[in-house]
Amino acid sequence: xxxxxxxxxxxxxxxxxxxxxxxxxxxxxxxxxxxxxxxxxxxxxxxxxxxxxxxxxxxxxxxxxxxxxxxxxxxxxxxxxxxxxxxxxxxxxxxxxxxxxxxxxxxxxxxxxxxxxxxxxxxxxxxxxxxxxxxxxxxxxxxxxxxxxxxxxxxxxxxxxxxxxxxxxxxxxxxxxxxxxxxxxxxxxxxxxxxxxxxxxxxxxxxxxxxxxxxxxxxxxxxxxxxxxxxxxxxxxxxxxxxxxxxxxxxxxxxxxxxxxxxxxxxxxxxx
Numbered sequence: 235x236x237x238x239x240x241x242x243x244x245x246x247x248x249x250x251x252x253x254x255x256x257x258x259x260x261x262x263x264x265x266x267x268x269x270x271x272x273x274x275x276x277x278x279x280x281x282x283x284x285x286x287x288x289x290x291x292x293x294x295x296x297x298x299x300x301x302x303x304x305x306x307x308x309x310x311x312x313x314x315x316x317x318x319x320x321x322x323x324x325x326x327x328x329x330x331x332x333x334x335x336x337x338x339x340x341x342x343x344x345x346x347x348x349x350x351x352x353x354x355x356x357x358x359x360x361x362x363x364x365x366x367x368x369x370x371x372x373x374x375x376x377x378x379x380x381x382x383x384x385x386x387x388x389x390x391x392x393x394x395x396x397x398x399x400x401x402x403x404x405x406x407x408x409x410x411x412x413x414x415x416x417x418x419x420x421x422x423x424x425x426x427x428x429x430x431x432x433x434x435x436x437x438x439x440x441x442x443x444x445x446x447x448x449x450x451x452x453x454x455x456x457x458x459x460x461x462x463x464x465x466x467x468x469x470x471x472x473x474x475x476x477x478x479x480x481x482x483x484x485x486x487x488x489x490x491x492x493x494x495x496x497x498x499x500x501x502x503x504x505x506x
Contacts, residue, residue, distance in 0.1 A: 251276050251341060251344065251345070252273065252276050252277070255269050255273050255276065259273075265352065268351045271347075271351070272347060272348045275344045276344045279340040279341055279343070279344055280340070282340060283337075283340045290407035290409050293372075293376070293379075293407055293409070294405065294406050294407040297375075297376060297379045297408045298403045298404070299379065299401050299404075300379045300386070300401070300402065300404040300406075301378060301380055301401055302380050302381055302382070302383070302385070302410070302454075303386065303398075303399045303400055303402060304399045304401075305410070305411065305454045305456045306383065306386065307399045308454070308455075309454045309456055312455055315448055315455045316383045316390075316391075316448045316449075316451060316453065316454050317383065317390065317392065317393050319445060319448040319449040320384075320391025320449050321392065322449065323391065328449060331446075332446040332449055332450040335439075335442050335443060335446040336415060336447075336452070338439075339415065339418045342418075342422060342439075343360065343364050346360045346422065346426070347360050349426075355428070358476070359425065359472060359476065360425060362472050362475070362476070363421055363425070363468055363472040366468050366471060367418060368414075370464075370468065371409070371412075371414050374411065374464075375407075375408045375410075376408070379408030379410070380410030380411045381404045381405070381407065381408060381409075381410055382410055382452045382453055382454070383454060384450065384451025385405055385406030386404050386406075390451045391449075391451060410453060410454065411456065411457050411460050412458075412460035412461040412464040413452075413453045413457040413458050413461045414461075415443050415446075415447055415452075416440075416443055416444060416447055416457070416458045416461035416462075417461040417464050417465045417468070418443075419439050419440040419443040419444075420440060420461065420465040421465050421468060422436055422439060422440075423436035423437060423439070423440055424465075424469055444458055
Protein backbone atom coordinates (compact mmCIF):
# COMPACT_ATOMS: atom_id res chain seq x y z
CA UNK A 235 0.00 0.00 0.00
CA UNK A 236 2.81 2.40 0.90
CA UNK A 237 4.65 1.63 -2.33
CA UNK A 238 1.50 2.22 -4.38
CA UNK A 239 0.94 5.54 -2.60
CA UNK A 240 4.51 6.66 -3.27
CA UNK A 241 4.20 5.72 -6.93
CA UNK A 242 0.89 7.58 -7.26
CA UNK A 243 1.11 10.52 -4.85
CA UNK A 244 -0.57 13.01 -7.14
CA UNK A 245 -3.62 10.82 -7.61
CA UNK A 246 -3.97 10.05 -3.89
CA UNK A 247 -3.41 13.65 -2.82
CA UNK A 248 -5.92 14.89 -5.40
CA UNK A 249 -8.52 12.48 -4.03
CA UNK A 250 -7.86 13.61 -0.44
CA UNK A 251 -7.94 17.24 -1.54
CA UNK A 252 -11.24 16.77 -3.36
CA UNK A 253 -12.71 15.15 -0.23
CA UNK A 254 -11.61 18.20 1.78
CA UNK A 255 -13.21 20.48 -0.80
CA UNK A 256 -16.48 18.56 -0.54
CA UNK A 257 -16.49 18.99 3.24
CA UNK A 258 -15.76 22.72 2.90
CA UNK A 259 -18.48 23.10 0.25
CA UNK A 260 -21.09 21.84 2.71
CA UNK A 261 -19.73 23.54 5.83
CA UNK A 262 -18.91 26.99 4.36
CA UNK A 263 -21.75 27.92 1.96
CA UNK A 264 -20.47 31.47 1.52
CA UNK A 265 -17.30 30.15 -0.14
CA UNK A 266 -18.97 27.69 -2.48
CA UNK A 267 -18.05 29.56 -5.68
CA UNK A 268 -14.39 29.61 -4.68
CA UNK A 269 -14.51 25.96 -3.65
CA UNK A 270 -16.05 24.95 -6.97
CA UNK A 271 -13.29 26.82 -8.84
CA UNK A 272 -10.62 25.03 -6.82
CA UNK A 273 -12.40 21.72 -7.39
CA UNK A 274 -12.11 22.15 -11.15
CA UNK A 275 -8.39 22.81 -10.78
CA UNK A 276 -7.91 19.70 -8.63
CA UNK A 277 -9.77 17.51 -11.12
CA UNK A 278 -7.66 18.90 -13.98
CA UNK A 279 -4.33 18.39 -12.17
CA UNK A 280 -3.74 14.76 -13.15
CA UNK A 281 -4.80 15.08 -16.83
CA UNK A 282 -2.64 18.18 -17.21
CA UNK A 283 0.34 16.39 -15.65
CA UNK A 284 -0.16 13.45 -18.03
CA UNK A 285 -0.45 15.81 -21.00
CA UNK A 286 2.82 17.56 -20.11
CA UNK A 287 4.57 14.22 -19.61
CA UNK A 288 3.46 13.02 -23.06
CA UNK A 289 4.56 16.33 -24.59
CA UNK A 290 8.02 15.99 -23.03
CA UNK A 291 8.30 12.45 -24.37
CA UNK A 292 7.44 13.83 -27.81
CA UNK A 293 10.19 16.43 -27.46
CA UNK A 294 12.60 13.64 -26.57
CA UNK A 295 11.92 12.02 -29.93
CA UNK A 296 11.84 15.31 -31.84
CA UNK A 297 15.16 16.50 -30.37
CA UNK A 298 17.36 13.39 -30.13
CA UNK A 299 20.72 15.20 -29.89
CA UNK A 300 21.55 16.37 -26.35
CA UNK A 301 24.41 18.25 -24.69
CA UNK A 302 24.66 16.18 -21.51
CA UNK A 303 28.38 15.54 -21.87
CA UNK A 304 29.12 19.27 -21.75
CA UNK A 305 26.99 19.78 -18.65
CA UNK A 306 28.46 16.72 -16.97
CA UNK A 307 31.94 18.14 -17.50
CA UNK A 308 30.82 21.26 -15.61
CA UNK A 309 29.52 19.10 -12.74
CA UNK A 310 32.86 17.28 -12.61
CA UNK A 311 34.39 20.48 -11.23
CA UNK A 312 32.16 20.02 -8.15
CA UNK A 313 32.73 16.31 -7.60
CA UNK A 314 29.83 14.92 -9.68
CA UNK A 315 27.06 15.64 -7.10
CA UNK A 316 24.41 13.82 -9.15
CA UNK A 317 26.34 10.56 -8.87
CA UNK A 318 27.21 11.10 -5.21
CA UNK A 319 23.61 11.77 -4.20
CA UNK A 320 22.42 9.07 -6.61
CA UNK A 321 24.55 6.46 -4.82
CA UNK A 322 23.09 7.60 -1.49
CA UNK A 323 19.57 7.22 -2.90
CA UNK A 324 20.38 3.76 -4.26
CA UNK A 325 21.98 2.59 -1.01
CA UNK A 326 19.06 3.77 1.14
CA UNK A 327 16.31 2.82 -1.36
CA UNK A 328 15.00 6.39 -1.66
CA UNK A 329 13.82 6.16 -5.27
CA UNK A 330 10.18 5.91 -4.20
CA UNK A 331 10.45 8.99 -2.03
CA UNK A 332 12.02 10.76 -4.99
CA UNK A 333 9.00 9.83 -7.08
CA UNK A 334 6.73 11.17 -4.36
CA UNK A 335 8.49 14.57 -4.27
CA UNK A 336 8.68 14.79 -8.05
CA UNK A 337 4.94 14.30 -8.48
CA UNK A 338 3.92 17.07 -6.08
CA UNK A 339 4.05 20.29 -8.20
CA UNK A 340 0.58 20.10 -9.74
CA UNK A 341 -1.31 19.41 -6.54
CA UNK A 342 0.79 22.06 -4.76
CA UNK A 343 -0.22 24.55 -7.45
CA UNK A 344 -3.91 23.81 -6.79
CA UNK A 345 -3.30 24.05 -3.04
CA UNK A 346 -1.65 27.46 -3.49
CA UNK A 347 -4.64 28.71 -5.46
CA UNK A 348 -6.91 27.47 -2.65
CA UNK A 349 -4.73 29.13 -0.01
CA UNK A 350 -4.84 32.47 -1.80
CA UNK A 351 -8.59 32.29 -2.42
CA UNK A 352 -9.59 31.19 1.07
CA UNK A 353 -7.46 33.88 2.72
CA UNK A 354 -8.97 36.68 0.63
CA UNK A 355 -6.02 37.11 -1.74
CA UNK A 356 -6.10 37.04 -5.51
CA UNK A 357 -4.74 33.76 -6.94
CA UNK A 358 -3.81 35.55 -10.16
CA UNK A 359 -0.13 35.64 -9.19
CA UNK A 360 -0.10 31.84 -8.71
CA UNK A 361 -1.76 31.19 -12.05
CA UNK A 362 0.36 33.79 -13.85
CA UNK A 363 3.75 32.62 -12.62
CA UNK A 364 2.83 28.93 -13.16
CA UNK A 365 1.83 29.64 -16.76
CA UNK A 366 5.02 31.63 -17.34
CA UNK A 367 7.07 28.75 -15.96
CA UNK A 368 5.87 26.27 -18.56
CA UNK A 369 5.71 28.77 -21.43
CA UNK A 370 9.36 29.79 -21.00
CA UNK A 371 10.76 26.35 -20.21
CA UNK A 372 9.93 24.78 -23.56
CA UNK A 373 11.95 27.22 -25.74
CA UNK A 374 14.95 26.78 -23.44
CA UNK A 375 14.67 23.00 -23.70
CA UNK A 376 14.73 23.27 -27.48
CA UNK A 377 17.71 25.66 -27.55
CA UNK A 378 19.86 23.66 -25.10
CA UNK A 379 18.49 20.10 -24.81
CA UNK A 380 19.81 18.06 -21.88
CA UNK A 381 18.23 14.83 -20.59
CA UNK A 382 20.00 14.04 -17.31
CA UNK A 383 22.71 11.66 -16.06
CA UNK A 384 20.28 8.75 -15.71
CA UNK A 385 19.70 8.85 -19.46
CA UNK A 386 23.18 9.81 -20.63
CA UNK A 387 25.18 7.31 -18.56
CA UNK A 388 24.25 3.64 -18.29
CA UNK A 389 26.46 3.37 -15.20
CA UNK A 390 24.39 5.85 -13.16
CA UNK A 391 24.53 6.26 -10.17
CA UNK A 392 28.09 4.94 -10.35
CA UNK A 393 30.80 7.08 -11.92
CA UNK A 394 31.49 6.62 -15.60
CA UNK A 395 34.69 6.40 -17.62
CA UNK A 396 36.37 9.53 -18.96
CA UNK A 397 35.26 10.90 -22.33
CA UNK A 398 35.50 13.91 -24.63
CA UNK A 399 32.72 16.49 -24.42
CA UNK A 400 30.45 16.27 -27.44
CA UNK A 401 26.83 16.37 -28.53
CA UNK A 402 25.26 12.93 -28.70
CA UNK A 403 21.99 11.14 -29.36
CA UNK A 404 20.57 10.42 -25.90
CA UNK A 405 17.12 8.98 -25.10
CA UNK A 406 14.88 10.91 -22.76
CA UNK A 407 13.07 14.23 -22.73
CA UNK A 408 15.27 17.34 -23.20
CA UNK A 409 13.95 18.95 -20.01
CA UNK A 410 17.22 19.41 -18.18
CA UNK A 411 18.28 23.05 -18.28
CA UNK A 412 16.92 24.67 -16.23
CA UNK A 413 15.28 22.25 -13.82
CA UNK A 414 11.56 22.98 -13.91
CA UNK A 415 11.03 21.22 -10.59
CA UNK A 416 13.74 23.27 -8.90
CA UNK A 417 12.33 26.47 -10.36
CA UNK A 418 8.85 25.51 -9.16
CA UNK A 419 10.06 24.84 -5.62
CA UNK A 420 11.77 28.24 -5.46
CA UNK A 421 8.66 29.97 -6.81
CA UNK A 422 6.55 28.10 -4.24
CA UNK A 423 8.79 29.40 -1.46
CA UNK A 424 8.28 32.91 -2.83
CA UNK A 425 4.50 32.50 -3.06
CA UNK A 426 4.07 31.30 0.54
CA UNK A 427 6.06 34.21 2.02
CA UNK A 428 2.90 35.99 3.35
CA UNK A 429 2.37 33.05 5.73
CA UNK A 430 5.30 32.81 8.13
CA UNK A 431 4.33 29.30 9.25
CA UNK A 432 4.82 28.06 5.67
CA UNK A 433 8.35 29.41 5.21
CA UNK A 434 10.07 26.41 6.83
CA UNK A 435 7.97 23.78 4.95
CA UNK A 436 8.61 25.76 1.75
CA UNK A 437 12.36 25.74 2.37
CA UNK A 438 12.29 22.01 3.13
CA UNK A 439 10.44 21.46 -0.15
CA UNK A 440 13.25 23.30 -2.00
CA UNK A 441 15.90 21.11 -0.34
CA UNK A 442 13.91 17.92 -0.98
CA UNK A 443 13.42 18.87 -4.63
CA UNK A 444 17.13 19.60 -5.12
CA UNK A 445 18.20 16.29 -3.56
CA UNK A 446 15.56 14.39 -5.51
CA UNK A 447 16.55 16.01 -8.81
CA UNK A 448 20.15 14.92 -8.25
CA UNK A 449 19.53 11.57 -6.57
CA UNK A 450 17.11 10.25 -9.19
CA UNK A 451 19.46 11.19 -12.03
CA UNK A 452 16.99 13.55 -13.63
CA UNK A 453 19.28 16.59 -13.33
CA UNK A 454 22.83 17.79 -13.01
CA UNK A 455 23.97 20.41 -10.52
CA UNK A 456 24.23 22.81 -13.47
CA UNK A 457 20.48 22.48 -14.08
CA UNK A 458 19.70 23.47 -10.48
CA UNK A 459 22.05 26.45 -10.56
CA UNK A 460 20.45 27.79 -13.75
CA UNK A 461 17.01 27.37 -12.16
CA UNK A 462 17.82 30.06 -9.57
CA UNK A 463 18.14 33.08 -11.92
CA UNK A 464 15.40 31.59 -14.10
CA UNK A 465 13.01 31.60 -11.12
CA UNK A 466 14.01 35.15 -10.25
CA UNK A 467 13.31 36.20 -13.85
CA UNK A 468 9.85 34.59 -13.76
CA UNK A 469 8.98 36.34 -10.51
CA UNK A 470 10.21 39.67 -11.88
CA UNK A 471 8.18 39.30 -15.09
CA UNK A 472 5.09 38.33 -13.08
CA UNK A 473 5.41 41.24 -10.65
CA UNK A 474 6.21 43.73 -13.44
CA UNK A 475 3.22 42.64 -15.51
CA UNK A 476 0.99 43.01 -12.45
CA UNK A 477 2.33 46.51 -11.80
CA UNK A 478 1.66 47.52 -15.41
CA UNK A 479 -1.82 45.98 -15.26
CA UNK A 480 -2.66 47.88 -12.07
CA UNK A 481 -1.43 51.14 -13.58
CA UNK A 482 -3.49 50.69 -16.73
CA UNK A 483 -6.56 49.73 -14.67
CA UNK A 484 -6.24 52.89 -12.57
CA UNK A 485 -5.97 55.05 -15.67
CA UNK A 486 -9.04 53.42 -17.20
CA UNK A 487 -11.04 53.91 -14.02
CA UNK A 488 -10.06 57.56 -13.79
CA UNK A 489 -12.46 59.90 -15.68
CA UNK A 490 -10.86 61.61 -18.66
CA UNK A 491 -11.91 65.05 -17.39
CA UNK A 492 -10.68 64.57 -13.81
CA UNK A 493 -7.21 65.92 -14.54
CA UNK A 494 -8.55 69.07 -16.19
CA UNK A 495 -11.01 69.62 -13.34
CA UNK A 496 -8.28 69.29 -10.73
CA UNK A 497 -6.07 71.73 -12.63
CA UNK A 498 -8.95 74.23 -12.89
CA UNK A 499 -9.72 73.97 -9.16
CA UNK A 500 -6.08 74.58 -8.24
CA UNK A 501 -5.76 77.62 -10.47
CA UNK A 502 -5.59 80.81 -8.39
CA UNK A 503 -7.60 83.77 -9.62
CA UNK A 504 -5.51 86.54 -11.14
CA UNK A 505 -4.91 89.60 -8.98
CA UNK A 506 -6.69 92.74 -10.10
